[in-house]
Amino acid sequence: NAGVTQTPKFQVLKTGQSMTLQCAQDMNHEYMSWYRQDPGMGLRLIHYSVGAGITDQGEVPNGYNVSRSTTEDFPLRLLSAAPSQTSVYFCASSYSWAGETQYFGPGTRLLVL
Amino acid sequence: KNQVEQSPQSLIILEGKNCTLQCNYTVSPFSNLRWYKQDTGRGPVSLTIMTFSENTKSNGRYTATLDADTKQSSLHITASQLSDSASYICVVSPISNFGNEKLTFGTGTRLTIIP
16 A cells, blocks of 8 residues: 555745645545644644545635545645745545544645745 | 643653653543654654543553543653654544544654664
């Protein structure tokens, strides 16, 4: 199993550009989520999905869109990048929600100029 | 607001020594408490998950304890190794309904092991 994979590893964007961060898992997990990690702050939830076709907002959803057309993939779209979106983004998955171990991807480091 | 506070912010110890990291939380009621290890430039990796009814859980040289009355948890690392150098993150999960995601993450303790 590859586990949770994320691409790209690193990306530089200009303000106003859009892009998609890719996340895929091969563990047949129903639950997937996107977090951002900023210095001095705990991980914050952006969006999550409890299964294909079902998504919901987390703590900091503004400026981001998600969709879940398959169990395996959960892409995160930045609609119009802003410097405040400079961060490290982690995708995570788990078999279900309650009390399950979350498996995190290696992260995407995003710099918005 | 639910909070998770970890101490110390950073810690440096000699290889082979033991250490204890602290986590205080205000999440209540809560479902489970998790400890993660995050190596520099990598994603967090789960070390332990404890439900509110568990007092201790071990994973090799890592032992987590939980006192639900005082809302405190600790992570004890025995006979530290250079590979233990990482950030350790405490995460508390509240009791929640289906579709309601409210995990609260601490900011982590940065542990450095020196030879």
